[in-house]
Amino acid sequence: MGNSKSGALSKELLEDLKLNTKYTEQELSAWYQSFLKECPTGRVTEAQFQKIYSSFFPDADPKAYAQHVFRSFDANSDGTLDFKEFIIALHLTSSGKTIHKLEWAFSLYDVDGNGTINKSEVLQIVTAIFKMINSEDQKSLAEDENTPEKRTDKIWEYFGKKENDKLSEGEFIQGTMENDEILRLIQFEPQKVKEQLKKRNQ
Ligand SMILES: [Ca+2]
């Protein structure tokens, strides 16, 4: 912590992050500078994180989703994200269909952190995702997935689960790898919704 004032990343952390993310040394240094500018203490609180999220989605209500995302990245559960947790979050939420991303998605959906996902946890996350989609975009969703309940039913059926079944991490990752429809349904993809809208309006 001693060198946080000098504005330089420690060599150890830099090597660690280069190894575990797709970012270059220059990118990481640049991220670190802007991170320190926003958060001079070197830590992002949940409230700050929600604010950052809200600025991305001015016409929706991303608070609930931001809360779940924050929880899933606060690896040591101390209520703040340090630079490492922040960069890992950035990396995972922006990368493609990698195993690490799916592991993260599992921890996002495992709301109580007990190592399995039940249907009500899926509904909680899907409900939070729906709050991020503005009402105009919601109208373009397919009939069988245009409410959190319907979308949750669809996901649960894809996994071949009954009402009170539980989903293990292995099943979650395998199902998502094998079925792009599941991947699409468990993610928040505002861009896709916008593309669909565009197509419809043409
Ligand atoms: Ca933390």
Ligand SMILES: [Ca+2]
């Ligand atoms: Ca759980």
